[in-house]
Amino acid sequence: MARIEIYTKAFCPYCSRAMALLASKGVAVEETDITLDRHARDAMIQRADGRTTVPQIFIDGRHIGGSDDLAALERAGDLDPLLAG
Template sequence: MTKVIMYSTAFCPYCVMAERMLRARGVTEIEKIRVDLEPARRAEMMEKTGRRTVPQIFIGGTHVGGYDDLAKLDRSDGLMKLLAA
């Protein structure tokens, strides 16, 4: 399965929902980058995505976006295709 990276914080309900959705789709390993513990990583996230909010999810080399973007991708059957690539 494709590598999944998620920029997150400790108290983020959208991060929890995103992780739950990914696990329900068979993802067993998610590399979590805690931007609340490592401020430099938040700057990295913002540079890569142009966004300040978490979660920011990458599947393979593709920036999916946040939870709403992930849910939209799932509804359009794109999430499973991206995970299988």
Template sequence: MQAVKMYTTGVCPYCIRAKQFLKSKGVEQIEEIRIDTDAGARNHMMEVTGRRTVPQIFIGTTHVGGHDDLVALDARGGLQPLLGAA
């Protein structure tokens, strides 16, 4: 399974939902990067994604986007192949 990385904050409800959604799809481990406690991580997230909001989700090297993007990817049938890509 591809590595999953998620930029989050401690109080973001969409971050919590995204983590729950990914776990329901079989993801056992999520590397969580808290941007509310690390200004450098926030700046890096904005540089690589062009976005300011959380969550920002990466599966492998692919930037999926936020929670709604994740759910839309799954609805199109693209999430499981991306998770399983090696």
């Protein structure tokens, strides 16, 4: 199974949507809440090529993007193979 990392913030509807999609797949997710964690936020920005919005999602270290990107992978049928590792 793939390693899934997601950077989130409190009260973020896009983060909730991405987490719900991943939960529906039954996969374990490593969530990092950057709401009050400047160091985690800086790490996310560096890993996400300067993107500052949340969520930022990584599957096996590969930057997927945000909630819309994750949903697009699902619609295209490309998410399940990534999650399988």
